[in-house]
Amino acid sequence: MKFGVVVFPGSNCDHDAFHAVGHVLQKPVEFIWHQSEDLHNSDAVILPGGFSYGDYLRTGAIARFSPVMNSISKFAKDGGLVLGVCNGFQILLEAGLLPGAMMRNSGLRFICRHVHIRVEDTNSPFTNVAQKGQILKLPIAHSDGNYNCDEDTLAALEKNHQVLFRYTTPDGKDDNAGNPNGSMNNIAGICNRERNVAGLMPHPERAVESALNSEDGLVILRSMVEALVGTARATA
């Protein structure tokens, strides 16, 4: 199996995703330059966090026009696994691969601290290794993490169990106190209807070693590995 980590001008967390997959999980991983339409035979693609194009215009608004996004669209349509983290999530929203939009944090400031998110659904290649209701402690670092969408979209997301992660208090309560940015319904991460494309604002790749104060991010990455192993077995 191989992971691809896309690098846009301004991506910062590409190195972190690379380290998490390649060094901590010990899986093959390559960088994919945004100008390339070649995904290097990746089985899973990560769009990392950062400030692609300096967040000019809107976060992710310009990156979604990069040549690599054509291939990723096709890859996603064909069922390939795509994970967008933070800016990556924003890019997927702008590209229409996930529904909704990100707005400025309700506090109007950049915020970097640990949050707790609850796994809402384990029936996805991003959460299959987790327990339903499991609480993960992950860091956030963003100015624009306030997830928004229209009523119908929100209803559909909830109905179809597309909300994968929700902000909670440390002990798992649905309290606004646990929501750092004002996201609708405390949504921290979602997937598409086909469940092969996901995005979340917290950074799993920053929570993969105890030295970094949490290893909970491994749950998400290991789920992807598990899903790929499963696919490989199924097609073997």
Place this chain on the structure above:
Amino acid sequence: MATAQTEIKVTPEIAAEHGVTRDEYARIQKILGRDPNITELGIFSVMWSEHCSYKSSKVHLKRLPTRGKVVVQGPGENAGVVDIGDGLVAAFKIESHNHPSYVEPFQGATTGVGGILRDIFTMGARPIAVLDSLRFGEIVAGKETSEEDAAKNRRILDGVIRGIAHYGNCFGVPTVGGEVAFEPCYSQNPLVNALALGIARKEDIFLAKAKGLGNPVIYVGAKTGRDGIHGASLLASAEFTEQSQQKRPNVQVGDPFTEKLLLEACLEAMKTGAIVAIQDMGAAGLTCSTCEMASRGGTGIEIDLAKVPQRETGMSPYEIMLSESQERMLLVAEKGREHEVLDVFKKWGLDSTVVGEVTTGGLLVVKDHGKVVAQIPAHPLAEEGPVYNRPIANRAPRAESDKGWFKFAPEKTDLTANFKRLLASPTVASKRWITEQYDTSVRTNTLAGPGASDAAVVRIKESEKNGVLRALALSTDGNGRWCFLNPKVGAMHAVAEAARNVAASGARPIAATNCLNFASPEKPEVMWQFSQSIDGIGEACTALATPITGGNVSFYNETLGKSIDPTPVIGILGILDDASKVLKIAFRNEGDIIVLLNGANSSGAGPHPTLPSARQREFSSSEYSKTIAGLVAGEPPAIELGAEKWLIDCLVALAAAGTIESAHDLSDGGAAVALAESCFASVPAELARPALGATVTIPENASAEYALFGESGARAIVSVSTTKLAALRATARQYGVGAHEIGKVTRDNSLRIEYKGHTVVQSDVSALRDVWANSLERIIVGK
């Protein structure tokens, strides 16, 4: 040779407007053999400004210790470089951006960060951490500060924080530490000192020496505009007057996205092997980078301004040469290999053009469309600026405080209420509200971010050997108040505190950088403060074996005659041989024993004054005295460098052996604050669980306030499990450090401090933490 005709004729008045004195003008005439034209005058004025030439500080800076076993590159290049083992080096430096941050807080601070980052990656090192040492006027109205001034200071603080966050976060480097302090003297002269750290392989370090006749000189990065002209010579090299607002166009404007591209492109281009030399364009832009690279290389440089990418039309040679537009670098490539370099910058979407070439003859020749508009010998311009030995006045004897010294409260007084006031005071209170606006964990190297340990600690992934990683620790410290009271002792304390903070994280201090913030050097009293501070820094850095590898001097921090306190800020770098041994300040286990380590040993001999009046005099310089009694007077605590060194070595040894559970040095607010902070950190605030508490009895033979809040140095509070107590005692003995068991860590959410049999502080930890953690937010946001 014919110089191009320029519109403006240089007159003595014009020279004076440029900050060039009559003597300096005569020097210019001598170097050129004629009068300068306006472009040449502009060039000299920036290169010989205080900010760029260090003309008032050079004679004193010479006295600093700059050599050491680990020093690969000392002062003189864009940053200092030290060997950190296994073929790796660290490049680090601290720099100021004070005046622009007053005029335009957001852009001033943001470009300060941008500038120091460029100084690091121009050496070939990827920046991995940023720290900020910030000083503002009071943000709460009081005796010396009106509500209007307090509101203004809050606005400045807010702009500065957002500016730092904007640049560091977008660029992708974690802002992992620093300090924020508040004193009335910084009201119209805030201090914004930014430190950056980068890592490289030793053989990949680049210097800025233009060499190779005919080698192309290449400009890369953002286009040149009119921003920041005279930022160095007029903004940073002069004090503020009523006309300060008009200096707004002198403030540079930053774009961290472009700098991120510049970083990646530069590092990639450096790998091609086609780059001979590279320097960033910071203060004095094209002027500084061209003449300095030529001067260091013993060569000349010729450029044609017509080739310089410009984002505004009709710019004159004067404007182009003096522009301080950000995010630009100048490099020299090997002739014939230009395209390897240009292709890399094209890939990253940056402008890159050949603008000139390296020559012999040592001249900086500036052409505009082929016509020479300036021609100046590079070495005299860069290195032979005026050097002043400014008059120093022995200080007038300080008037004794007319109110007398701090009066200690009677025995048995409950100090809890005063303690809460101290914890809520902006200098002591938690900086959480500030640091949560910084990305502190990008690059996944941060082992100890703001508030977790006494120093910021980042691991070095490249250093991995047999599963063990090394880490680097950094701390920035200063104390303007103490330097005001006694510049030499205050400066020594700055060095000692930074080194102690590094040691309290488990790391061995190895090198230092300094940012010297002072008022006008034309005032003999200020030069006396400066000279004394240099003496103090030199003595302390020698005793603690932390040579100065580089830094920055910022003079003219004063407005309408009102000066800042002399404020040398020291950044110290340390190495942790095993990253897993990092020490943090939080108590960890109920039942652990709390031990007060004292480098001056336990006998009471050493720096502690024994006479009551001497203690009052010393305590009058403390944070408690200022906050509770409104009194700033007396003398900082005496400092004993030997004691500081023993404590540092002891802490490093304890960390390496894994003997202790936590360590926190004593500084602002003394032992009581250190204890409280170790309790606060024991459990993250957002968890529902209460923090660990402590019950302690402070040993001392003086008043309770002195014992709890006194700030004498060479002390730290550590916690240790009962099973390792004997090992701790043995290590302390080995280093001649006193170890007093003062109490235990508890699980009852209660902090109780006893003194001479009486309870002098008793409170729920959560109540204290609420005050400490939310004070800044309540003051600034009003929440």
